[in-house]
Amino acid sequence: MPVIIKTRANVIYAYLKGEIDHHTAPEMRSAIDDAIIMNEAFRVLVLDFSGVTFMDSSGVGLVMGRYRLANSKGKNIRVDNLSERDYRIMKMSGIEKLAPINKITEKKDELTYEKD
Amino acid sequence: MKKINELKMTFDSRSVNESFSRVAVVAFATQLDMTVEEMGDIKTVVSEAVTNCIVHAYRNTIGKIYITCTVFEEGVVRVKIRDKGCGIPDIEKAMEPLYTSLGGDRSGLGFSVMESFSDKLLVRSRVGVGTTVTIDKKIKGKLI
Ligand SMILES: Nc1ncnc2c1ncn2[C@@H]1O[C@H](COP(=O)(O)OP(=O)(O)OP(=O)(O)O)[C@@H](O)[C@H]1O
Ligand SMILES: [Mg+2]
Numbered sequence: 001m002p003v004i005i006k007t008r009a010n011v012i013y014a015y016l017k018g019e020i021d022h023h024t025a026p027e028m029r030s031a032i033d034d035a036i037i038m039n040e041a042f043r044v045l046v047l048d049f050s051g052v053t054f055m056d057s058s059g060v061g062l063v064m065g066r067y068r069l070a071n072s073k074g075k076n077i078r079v080d081n082l083s084e085r086d087y088r089i090m091k092m093s094g095i096e097k098l099a100p101i102n103k104i105t106e107k108k109d110e111l112t113y114e115k116d
Numbered sequence: 117m118k119k120i121n122e123l124k125m126t127f128d129s130r131s132v133n134e135s136f137s138r139v140a141v142v143a144f145a146t147q148l149d150m151t152v153e154e155m156g157d158i159k160t161v162v163s164e165a166v167t168n169c170i171v172h173a174y175r176n177t178i179g180k181i182y183i184t185c186t187v188f189e190e191g192v193v194r195v196k197i198r199d200k201g202c203g204i205p206d207i208e209k210a211m212e213p214l215y216t217s218l219g220g221d222r223s224g225l226g227f228s229v230m231e232s233f234s235d236k237l238l239v240r241s242r243v244g245v246g247t248t249v250t251i252d253k254k255i256k257g258k259l260i
Binding site for chain 2: 019022056057058061062064065085088089092
């Protein structure tokens, strides 16, 4: 699965994994949108990019689209753990005026996701 | 500039080839001693140009995408991505940041990204004939 969804309190965490391009984005999009639709009570959707190894402008489209969907339901989104490059691409869209975006702080060799 | 090596490849405009094509170009170009950063820049610009051929040029059809990658002695990698698709009626407008003719989950940033991660970007297009995007990337390191 290219996205692992976890819900804690009022927050949906979507951990994206692998490469985001026009080929891989649709599956990620539907996994995240399913989580949004199934969790009526959430306040914030966090898109976590720590597992993303490559992204082009399709990654920006993915974030903007999730922002629009969440926003239409009165919810917020946040983008975490962007690489230096992905942060630069993300900023070209001006998304930071709509939602907080954060660079990765520490380098992790391997990410482990606990399974529920 | 003096050409020292060249790669030509032709492949179908299927989205599954996006990953393959950007990796193939970078693998060929690494005969110049590149940083991981420079490799990432080339990967990103190729991905943008190839995606545009698939999404826009051959929208709703499958056509051929032609890539030529030339390595120059002076430490320049030139990638030419060509399609025989619908063409771009107004290039200036198409290259404006955030302009997209499609909407949906397209952000209209492809050309801005190509410009920002390369040293030179040239777009030639004719409606009904096709589009050629040429990107130059200067490599700071030396020849291997
Ligand atoms: N190869 C092409 N053939 C035909 N039209 C193209 C081609 N490349 C780009 N275009 C046109 O130029 C516009 C801008 O391209 P650009 O890559 O900047 O944005 P986008 O593809 O619409 O969105 P994004 O790249 O952010 O997903 C496109 O919407 C399309 O109309
Ligand atoms: Mg594009």
